Amino acid sequence: MLLLTEKDIRKVCSMKDMIGADERAYKMFSEGRTQSPLRPVIHDDTKNTDFIFMPAYAANLNAAGIKIVTTFPGNAEKGLPVTQGQVMLIDGDTGEFLSVMDGTFVTEFRTGAASGAAFDILGCKNAKTGALIGTGGQARCQLEAMLAAADLEEVRVAARDFEKTKRFVKEMKKIFRDFDGEIIPCETGDQAVDEADLIITVTPSPTPVFSADKVKKGATISGVGSYRDDMNELDPALFGMADKIYFDSTEACLEESGDVHRPLEQKIITEQDFTGELGQVILGQIPGRESEDEIIIYKNVGIGILDLVAAETIYRKARENRVGTRWNE
Structure with missing residues (x-):
């Protein structure tokens, strides 16, 4: 499995690369070629915090993925990120977990x-x-x-x-x-x-x-x-x-x-x-x-399909450029 940090992702993907990835994701979504269910959100009213789960699957990419995101508004006063997350990329043939990448940055990158x-x-x-x-x-x-x-x-x-x-x-x-x-x-x-x-x-x-x-x-x-x-x-x-x-x-x-x-x-x-x-x-x-x-x-x-296409794009480029940390291989 390949572990990818923000620094790794920046090495292999530009913002223009990510804009292109988002446009491909939107096209696939509107073609009906993806499974991207509405995200479950667990909200804590007492803390005004969210735990968000965003799965997606695309047969033409032969891949699935899930992003887990937390939003803690009070973190801003603690010097911590308000939004944090991780993205997992999964092989569509074997179910193998191919990569875990910095979901906080992937969220910022693909949302920008x-x-x-x-x-x-x-x-x-x-x-x-x-x-x-x-x-x-x-x-x-x-x-x-x-x-x-x-x-x-x-x-x-x-x-x-x-x-x-x-x-x-x-x-x-x-x-x-x-x-x-x-x-x-x-x-x-x-x-x-x-x-x-x-x-x-x-x-x-x-x-x-x-x-x-x-x-x-x-x-x-x-x-x-x-x-x-x-x-x-x-x-x-x-x-x-x-x-x-x-x-x-x-x-x-x-x-x-x-x-x-x-x-x-x-x-x-x-x-x-x-x-x-x-x-x-x-x-x-x-x-x-x-x-x-x-x-x-x-x-x-x-x-969720935005995260999946972003993750697949990043993973492919990282493998091509031999970027990232291999874990448990």
Whole structure:
């Protein structure tokens, strides 16, 4: 069995590699070629913690996998990751466990790439300004994906704590020193999204993190953070403004996300206003962006097939490049 750390994964896979892997996963999912059941979540109300289990199988990859993730919001104050996990890759012929890899990083990597795929497929062609709301563990890969998917001149960042936002921006400037544009801290979400072409929200917020009326024509919004009913990053009014609404999995978003539940409950939209899944756009079954003025929402909650395709891609590249630690062989 091959053990792979974040450092190992970074050696063999770029963000553009992962965006390509996510696009393949979405295509397979919408073709119905995968088994990716809704994830069981064990939630502890007293601690506001989650234990999440995400299995998937793809016959054409001859592989199965499972990711086990924990989310402990209080870890931020302890200097520990809020989200932690492990991914296991399993051989589809023998049931052999092929690899265990850093699921915390795989989650950050493939979730960032999900926004990158959405911007690659649905973003306006002349996007120059990005906005990132959230500075937690997943924020770096979200920023990395945004920069990989579009030739931006400026990215504005906002979060609840402005001092933390400034520290995050300072660190990102060092990490992405080759980025020719500006990364700018903002005090509010409204300031960050004003006139932004590409917008990412990656927070567990129970209330909207910016006002819908700050969103410009032509913007593409990737809503990443809300995967439970009590999470609601996106202003419900935004759904009423949107020209198109896409999902990673319509079923999963309807089941899990407060971002989707609130505008439906408030009758701002109905399910007939949904455009479809990103995989259907890739397959040419439904249209993508048809005008540079369209406001497009891409709501994703994360589906197990993303982890499986990511893990299979990483494992194959690691074997080819002789990267990783062999265990019990």
